Amino acid sequence: MLPACAYLLLGGLNLLTGYSKPAGEAALGLCPFCRRGELRLSYAEEEVVGFGKLLLLVYKCENCGYRASDLMPLEAREPASYKVRIEEVKDLNIKVVKASSGFVEIPELGVEIKPGPASEGYVTNVEGLLARIEEAASTLKGDRGVEGNLKVFLETLRKAINGVKVFTVIVRDPLGISALISEVPGKVERRPLSREEAERLRRQLVGVAFEYK
Structure with a gap:
């Protein structure tokens, strides 16, 4: 699951972009896993037919090789x-x-x-x-x-x-x-x-x- 810093950053990106197809990379700071490398986040918007818009998230650390992915909806959804x-x-x-x-x-x-x-x-x-x-x-x-x-x-x-x-x-x-x-x-x-x-x-x-x- 994404670290809290990633969700905080993406929340800010959502407000700034207005969901206008954000794509790129952002630095999240020191990697919480190896405490040496930099944790970087790559993100891109995609629309899934029958579901709606979402952000595809990938974060990784080049130093320790840590890599993970997650999804974030750009439209309100209920449990x-x-x-x-x-x-x-x-x-x-x-x-x-x-x-x-x-x-x-x-x-x-x-x-x-x-x-x-x-x-x-x-x-x-x-x-x-x-x-x-x-x-x-x-x-x-x-x-x-x-x-x-x-x-x-x-x-x-x-x-x-x-x-x-x-x-x-x-x-x-x-x-x-x-x-x-x-x-x-x-x-x-x-x-x-x-x-x-x-x-x-x-x-x-x-x-x-x-x-x-």
Whole structure:
């Protein structure tokens, strides 16, 4: 998730630019991770069809190699939950807007992606989301404690990527930044989060970046 200094700077940029397609770089000061290099922020505006305008943010430190990304909406959004059933190959093209504050769940695979220190924001599709999960899970190879279950999980995940397994994707965001977007009307179920749901998720905004059951 972005450090506080990045959000403060971007808040100022928003007021100054009036959201007129800002793009460029800015220095955020001393890197909070290595305390030696300079943390720099790159930002660019993009409009996602069916979602609206947002800022794509990338911040990095050349000294220690730290790099992370996130999204910031340029239009007011309410906390919401999105749910979609992936039933055929073309459904894998459904767009996923996932901010660092987004919670993602795929019950049939036992997957949960929760906000945490390593959580990032990105725009992809369901196929790209599965590829990210596969890459994260593959880092556990060689761990004898999970080796058997991991093999089964990766085989099931590969079926989902190949479009031969039906599954559900659920995205919830207490800040309203994340979303699922389909070109097919009614394909994605959307509902606003209740005040209690949003507050409960906000309290979980520091947690595990990836886990599978």
